[in-house]
Amino acid sequence: xxxxxxxRAKRRRGPATAAPHLETLLWRVGIRHVAGVDEVGMGPLAGxxxxxxxxxxxxTHLDGxxxxxxxxxxxxxRLDVEIRRRAVGVGLGVVEPDEIDRLNIxxxxxxxxxxxVEALPLVPGFVLVDGREIPDLPMPQSAYPxxxxxxxxxxxxxxxxxxxxxxxxxxxxGRYPGYGFARHMGYSTRAHFAAIRTLGPSPIHRRSFAPVxxxxxxxxxPQLALGPVLAAD
Numbered sequence: 308x309x310x311x312x313x314x315r316a317k318r319r320r321g322p323a324t325a326a327p328h329l330e331t332l333l334w335r336v337g338i339r340h341v342a343g344v345d346e347v348g349m350g351p352l353a354g355x356x357x358x359x360x361x362x363x364x365x366x367t368h369l370d371g372x373x374x375x376x377x378x379x380x381x382x383x384x385r386l387d388v389e390i391r392r393r394a395v396g397v398g399l400g401v402v403e404p405d406e407i408d409r410l411n412i413x414x415x416x417x418x419x420x421x422x423x424v425e426a427l428p429l430v431p432g433f434v435l436v437d438g439r440e441i442p443d444l445p446m447p448q449s450a451y452p453x454x455x456x457x458x459x460x461x462x463x464x465x466x467x468x469x470x471x472x473x474x475x476x477x478x479x480x481g482r483y484p485g486y487g488f489a490r491h492m493g494y495s496t497r498a499h500f501a502a503i504r505t506l507g508p509s510p511i512h513r514r515s516f517a518p519v520x521x522x523x524x525x526x527x528x529p530q531l532a533l534g535p536v537l538a539a540d
Contacts, residue, residue, distance in 0.1 A: 327363070355475065360464060378466070396431075401422070433449075
């Protein structure tokens with residue numbers, strides 16, 4: 308293949324599919340219901356943390372399922388439909404901003420993950436979770452840092468959670484105009500920080516977060532020293 312052909316082939320290649328290797332090992336020992344769990348929305352200044360739990364039937368393989376952060380919005384929307392069609396169970400857990408402020412963001416993320424598992428229409432025999440184990444689960448679990456990049460059901464959960472949260476933020480943009488929630492989904496951008504300084508924090512801003520407090524006081528964004536910020540978790 309010539310250089311031009313190789314370039315075209317590389318350009319067509321999308322994110323690597325997260326294969327169900329771990330799920331297959333568990334299916335082979337008789338655990339039929341394996342849940343993958345991930346949360347999104349840990350970093351934003353506004354809006355909830357959302358977690359999803361996804362259970363596929365044994366033998367499921369979905370092409371294109373990958374960490375939601377490396378997919379386009381259109382890819383996530385398409386995969387969300389396919390994941391929900393193929394799954395035997397999907398659960399969602401939401402922690403609202405006022406509860407985030409009470410719990411702190413670390414414990415809010417864990418609470419969202421636990422609620423997602425509890426919201427499943429079935430009881431999983433094993434849970435695969437991104438990052439860290441979920442306290443007080445009544446079933447065995449294993450945690451995998453960056454599991455959303457290589458564990459199929461965790462990657463699927465990250466997609467479902469991201470699509471659901473983005474839809475929430477678009478709806479909240481209509482309720483609280485002027486902040487640009489439909490554009491940045493609550494994440495920290497210069498325009499978002501400026502809007503908080505001008506309008507004050509909305510009811511869905513996380514008032515325990517330092518940039519929100521700084522903007523409310525008319526101060527400079529404490530994150531600017533870190534460079535441009537537009538995260539997606």
